[in-house]
Amino acid sequence: MMERRDFSEYLAQAARETEQALDAILPEPEAAAERQLYQAMRYSVLAGGKRLRPALFFATLDAFSAPRAPFFHFAAALEMIHTYSLIHDDLPAMDDDDLRRGQPTCHKAFDEATAILAGDALLTHAFAVMARPILQVPAERQLKALGTVSWLAGVGGMVVGQAAELALSGQPLARAMLDCIYAKKTGALFSAAVSSAAILCGASDVQLHALGCYAEKMGLAFQVIDDVLDMESTADVLGKPVGSDEKNSRYTYASLLGCDAARHAAQTAAEEAVGYLVDFDRRADMLRQFPDFFVNRIS
Amino acid sequence: MMERRDFSEYLAQAARETEQALDAILPEPEAAAERQLYQAMRYSVLAGGKRLRPALFFATLDAFSAPRAPFFHFAAALEMIHTYSLIHDDLPAMDDDDLRRGQPTCHKAFDEATAILAGDALLTHAFAVMARPILQVPAERQLKALGTVSWLAGVGGMVVGQAAELALSGQPLARAMLDCIYAKKTGALFSAAVSSAAILCGASDVQLHALGCYAEKMGLAFQVIDDVLDMESTADVLGKPVGSDEKNSRYTYASLLGCDAARHAAQTAAEEAVGYLVDFDRRADMLRQFPDFFVNRIS
Numbered sequence: 001m002m003e004r005r006d007f008s009e010y011l012a013q014a015a016r017e018t019e020q021a022l023d024a025i026l027p028e029p030e031a032a033a034e035r036q037l038y039q040a041m042r043y044s045v046l047a048g049g050k051r052l053r054p055a056l057f058f059a060t061l062d063a064f065s066a067p068r069a070p071f072f073h074f075a076a077a078l079e080m081i082h083t084y085s086l087i088h089d090d091l092p093a094m095d096d097d098d099l100r101r102g103q104p105t106c107h108k109a110f111d112e113a114t115a116i117l118a119g120d121a122l123l124t125h126a127f128a129v130m131a132r133p134i135l136q137v138p139a140e141r142q143l144k145a146l147g148t149v150s151w152l153a154g155v156g157g158m159v160v161g162q163a164a165e166l167a168l169s170g171q172p173l174a175r176a177m178l179d180c181i182y183a184k185k186t187g188a189l190f191s192a193a194v195s196s197a198a199i200l201c202g203a204s205d206v207q208l209h210a211l212g213c214y215a216e217k218m219g220l221a222f223q224v225i226d227d228v229l230d231m232e233s234t235a236d237v238l239g240k241p242v243g244s245d246e247k248n249s250r251y252t253y254a255s256l257l258g259c260d261a262a263r264h265a266a267q268t269a270a271e272e273a274v275g276y277l278v279d280f281d282r283r284a285d286m287l288r289q290f291p292d293f294f295v296n297r298i299s
Numbered sequence: 300m301m302e303r304r305d306f307s308e309y310l311a312q313a314a315r316e317t318e319q320a321l322d323a324i325l326p327e328p329e330a331a332a333e334r335q336l337y338q339a340m341r342y343s344v345l346a347g348g349k350r351l352r353p354a355l356f357f358a359t360l361d362a363f364s365a366p367r368a369p370f371f372h373f374a375a376a377l378e379m380i381h382t383y384s385l386i387h388d389d390l391p392a393m394d395d396d397d398l399r400r401g402q403p404t405c406h407k408a409f410d411e412a413t414a415i416l417a418g419d420a421l422l423t424h425a426f427a428v429m430a431r432p433i434l435q436v437p438a439e440r441q442l443k444a445l446g447t448v449s450w451l452a453g454v455g456g457m458v459v460g461q462a463a464e465l466a467l468s469g470q471p472l473a474r475a476m477l478d479c480i481y482a483k484k485t486g487a488l489f490s491a492a493v494s495s496a497a498i499l500c501g502a503s504d505v506q507l508h509a510l511g512c513y514a515e516k517m518g519l520a521f522q523v524i525d526d527v528l529d530m531e532s533t534a535d536v537l538g539k540p541v542g543s544d545e546k547n548s549r550y551t552y553a554s555l556l557g558c559d560a561a562r563h564a565a566q567t568a569a570e571e572a573v574g575y576l577v578d579f580d581r582r583a584d585m586l587r588q589f590p591d592f593f594v595n596r597i598s
Contacts, residue, residue, distance in 0.1 A: 029459075031479075032466075033462070033463035033466045033467050033476075033480075034462060034463055034466075035466075036462065036466050037454075037459060037462035037463075037466075038454075084419075088415055088416075088419060091415065093410070093411035093412045093415060094412050094415065111392070112392035113392045113393050113465055114462070114465070116387055116390065116392060117387075117458055117461060117462050120418075120419075120422065120458050121453055121454055121459070121462070123419065123422060123423065124422065124449050124452050124453030124454070124458060125449065125450075125453040125454045127426045127445065127446075127453075128446050128449035128450040128453055128454075128455070131443070131445050131446030131449060132446065133439075133442070138438070139437070139438035139441075140432075140438040142438075142442055143430050143432070143438045143441055143442050146430050146442075146445070147426075147427050147430030147431065150423050150424065150426040150427035150430060151424075154419075154420055154423030154426075155337075155420055155423070155424045156427070159336070159416055159419050159420040159423060160328075160333050160336060162416060163332075163333060163335065163336035163413070163416050163420075164330070164332035164333055166412055166413070166416070167331075167332045167333075167335050167336075177332075181332075
């Protein structure tokens with residue numbers, strides 16, 4: 001297994017490559033009237049962040065020995081989708097948060113209308129970016145990868161997860177229901193990153209199924225730790241307000257089980273996630289690092 | 300030329316086919332927690348509306364003698380994108396409108412958070428729908444069509460047009476600037492409908508360029524008449540509030556030139572639009588009907 005230091009360097013490298021691609025994808029426009037929209041998009045998408053979804057995408061390419069360079073923009077598109085979801089999530093009508101990645105949220109730095117449009121623009125443009133021809137990748141594969149991302153980001157995953165959380169806010173939830181919501185709200189976009197990379201590499205259906213299960217369990221582990229950190233950490237460390245779940249009357253793993261048992265559940269989910277990679281060889285070792293990293297993160 | 304009655308029937312048929320596809324694309328989910336999101340999506344997307352973008356898409360298929368059935372879902376996806384833009388446009392932070400297509404706007408019928416998510420879901424799912432394999436259409440073409448739609452709905456068109464309108468709200472604008480905003484805000488999605496159909500049919504670059512110019516001029520004509528109706532019509536006839544432009548301090552063709560001169564400008568743009576179809580044969584006659592219909596509409 002790889003050292004923790006090497007894994008941190010791997011993530012840092014993935015983040016640098018993603019940010020270079022994002023910077024190139026979203027240049028400052030010439031027309032003054034369009035400037036504010038672009039500034040809001042860039043403000044949110046270039047605000048740091050760990051770039052975990054692009055990193056997962058790259059680690060999946062590694063598992064298939066695929067080169068990274070032809071896919072930088074596809075990876076960046078995944079981060080654009082993630083960022084759009086954060087911008088809309090933070091809106092006053094949603095979680096009403098003022099801080100994100102250590103800086104004012106988009107609607108605080110600009111205004112609500114601009115934040116709505118910046119989210120819409122990032123989401124829409126992500127698909128334009130994913131549709132750009134990629135050298136030596138058959139269009140069928142690319143179409144399937146794009147379709148998978150839009151399904152998992154949309155009614156097959158993320159948006160439905162957010163809507164379900166909203167609909168059930170304030171109600172006590174059984175653990176099985178939380179699992180289901182977390183799989184969609186958080187697991188789906190991890191799955192989108194891993195599955196789209198695998199599809200672009202020509203993965204088999206069996207491989208895709210295993211990677212989907214891996215991502216879903218990992219999403220559960222990640223989200224449970226998110227709940228714990230929302231209870232136990234500080235805004236300084238997280239770069240976003242703590243106590244958000246309580247403020248929004250949200251029933252979580254941490255409130256259901258307590259922080260210790262929640263951490264234990266996350267650890268179990270992380271181990272199960274890695275278990276799904278049993279039929280992959282050593283090239284998938286980087287993918288094997290993520291679940292454990294997610295469980296032990298402090299922000 | 301075709302009779303006006305036949306054209307109305309053509310539009311009605313296109314609307315029926317689009318609505319059948321939309322109904323099939325968005326079934327009621329089994330999970331109770333997801334029901335409200337789907338209800339909001341269906342509420343807005345099945346609220347009537349003229350289905351002009353799918354109709355333009357179908358008329359373009361006609362111009363290339365392509366059958367319609369394999370493309371119903373693609374056409375429906377265009378309407379999903381149009382509907383998402385209306386839902387977000389109507390939000391309190393944007394135009395803050397209470398009425399749309401003769402019924403309460405999505406955030407009035409449900410709530411703001413649900414309206415934001417329903418818009419996000421319709422937009423995201425539209426791309427999943429467009430990525431579904433289409434029999435006998437090469438994946439390269441489909442990828443290009445999808446990429447064109449996302450470009451024109453996003454930073455290459457609609458979202459940028461809305462952002463520019465917002466940024467310039469309250470400022471007096473020159474006619475050239477209005478033309479530019481209208482081309483993006485309204486023309487771009489017409490262009491997305493026409494161009495994606497043409498790409499799916501294997502149109503040449505010359506044909507695509509002509510159709511893009513046609514759509515842009517038609518968008519101008521459509522939007523100018525929108526301005527006029529916002530001044531001259533009634534909420535009963537329009538199914539949405541009048542005086543919205545004045546409420547939002549929006550400088551329009553109608554406020555710049557007066558309604559009569561604005562109507563004249565729309566008529567000129569409509570004629571120019573048809574002029575761009577000069578190299579298409581009689582199979583494009585239905586496309587030739589749209590600009591005139593747009594100028595003479597009363598709602």
